Amino acid sequence: MLTYNTQLKHLKLPEYGRNIHQMVEHCLTIEDRDERTRCAHSIINCMSKLFPKLREEENYQQKLWDHLAIMSDFRLDIDYPTEVVKAENLNTVPQKIPYTSEHIRYRHYGKDVERLIAKAVSMEPGEERSELVLLIANHMKKQLLAANSDGVDDIKIFKDLAEYSHGQIQLSPETTVLHEFKIVAPPSGKKKKKR
Structure with missing residues (x-):
């Protein structure tokens, strides 16, 4: 019977493919810490060859080690050459932006017109x-x-301006x-058709 990708384990970072994920899974099974670290370095080497454009970025090594930690569910116990991202920092929610709830009398004019x-x-x-009033x-x-x-009637504008x-x-229409x-x-x- 065939095994389909939909039946296999979900990939944490699908851009690296199933083979890299299988390498990470194998690395987790290695008991010797030094051997596991060497295996991790070879995985990072393969990952960097998959995305050569990534090497042009300033901290590409940091990104690769972060991705390795994410793919291993942060279970990989090795000597990381850089500080990797923590699991609790991975899904942080941004702070809510406080919106002012100022009352705007006529929304189609906006708050700037009131100011x-x-x-x-x-x-x-x-x-x-007088020039500023005319511009407004x-x-x-x-x-x-x-x-x-x-259509817009000038009298309506003059009336709204007086009310504001x-x-x-x-202002007078005369x-x-x-x-x-x-x-x-x-x-x-x-595009227009050529004749």
Whole structure:
């Protein structure tokens, strides 16, 4: 009867293949520590020949010895030339990233627009503040157009800007004209046929 790979023992590092894993299993059965260490060095030599590109890396020997320890389930008792990874350090979970749960009034504008409006409100009235307010309003229109492709009314932008600034920034449709933005469809990715 045939023996299939699916019926054999699961490989810890399948990229090295079943033969290397069998060598490691044989190395575990050797009782003399010096002989076992020599066997491990010959396995490392075979592993490095399997992946010659690995030799170009700075600490490739460390990686190979770590892989040997992993393949042996950390049971291989030899004199390692380098410090190998510990079993408990192998499956460490990264620390959770703390996310701020700041309230965003209108998500389609984002938190940065709120910060920009707060900066504009804190500035002294003048040409620089007027330019910043106009840039913010145009950016808000662009953001709203990305969320609502049907079209955007400038009056809606002016109203939202006044609401964000608690009435301190007032723009009028008679005196302020925002840019006209068009939604451009992304390229289809298909090449044109040659005639």
